[in-house]
Amino acid sequence: MNVATRMQLTMQTARARALDYAPCQYGTSRLLFRGPQRKAAGDYITCIGNTETFGRFISEPYPELLERSLGTPCINLGCRDAGLDAFLANPSLIDIAAGSRVTVIQVMGAISMSNRFYTVDPRRNDYFIRAGRKLKDIYPEVDFREFERTEHMLTALARTCPKRLQLVRRELQTAWVARMRALVGQIPGPVVLLWMSDHAPYSRQDGGTICHEPLFVDRAMLNAVCETGAQLIEVVATQAEIDAGLPDMIYGQFEAEAACEMLGPVVHRRVARVLCDALLPILMEPAFKRTAAE
Secondary structure, three states: OOHHHHHHHHHHHHHOOOOOOOOEOOOOOOOOEOOOOOOOOOOOEEEEEOHHHHOOOOOOOHHHHHHHHHOOOEEEEEOOOOOHHHHHOOHHHHHHHHOOOEEEEEOOOOOOOOOOOEEEOOOOOOEEEEEOHHHHHHOOOOOHHHOOEHHHHHHHHHHHOHHHHHHHHHHHHHHHHHHHHHHHHOOOOOEEEEEEEOOOOEOOOOOOOOOOOOOOOEHHHHHHHHOOOOEEEEEEOOHHHHHHHHHHOOOOOOOHHHHHOOOOHHHHHHHHHHHHHHHHHHHHOOOOOOOOOO
């Protein structure tokens, strides 16, 4: 983004109004989700994800638009800074998904998970807690005490020695596939994986970068999860769509930079349209109800 656009966005913060996310909790989880709260009863749709599904800086995120279009309540289980660990550690959230007509799972990055190399915060999964002995042995010259965010830590490791980072990357990718399959496996009804990003999934050969969400997730990993029966929906945002949505985003005086990193309301509207077309046939089928244990 050029300097003129950033200056314009900074000026817009002067007129920014407060956005009420109506934070709420579900089940026994202590995580905060985007409200208004919906009842997990009758026919409903569950949307699992992180900051994009939560809809930070957006007045109407895609779960809300989807609810309006389909006429079916959508429980927004989008949690800021969450990764797969936040949901797998909360059985009551998975129970909500298990009771829904269909579950949408936003594809979240592979770096926001505890693993053999490092530990993340159990609720805000993108926060780095500590490095394990294995990671310290691979990068003995790095002082891990200086990192707060996992992405910042991995970026520093990539600059130090990208070849050694491949060991960490393979661990994260393997763990991501296993945990995604575990999550999908606990939801008996239809599951739709939602890829919403500014790029298409990388092939294994392309490799990807640390720069673009969902971090470290490639096509082969998605295919492995889809073997469980999940359906993959891809929405690749253009830069024109992202830029067009910036003026309608709502943020505070010091949040302009964070707002620029989000996909924005124009992309959310397209996500809602694509999901509506995909979910409508599922909702027209006879209700599929059984417990995850079955």
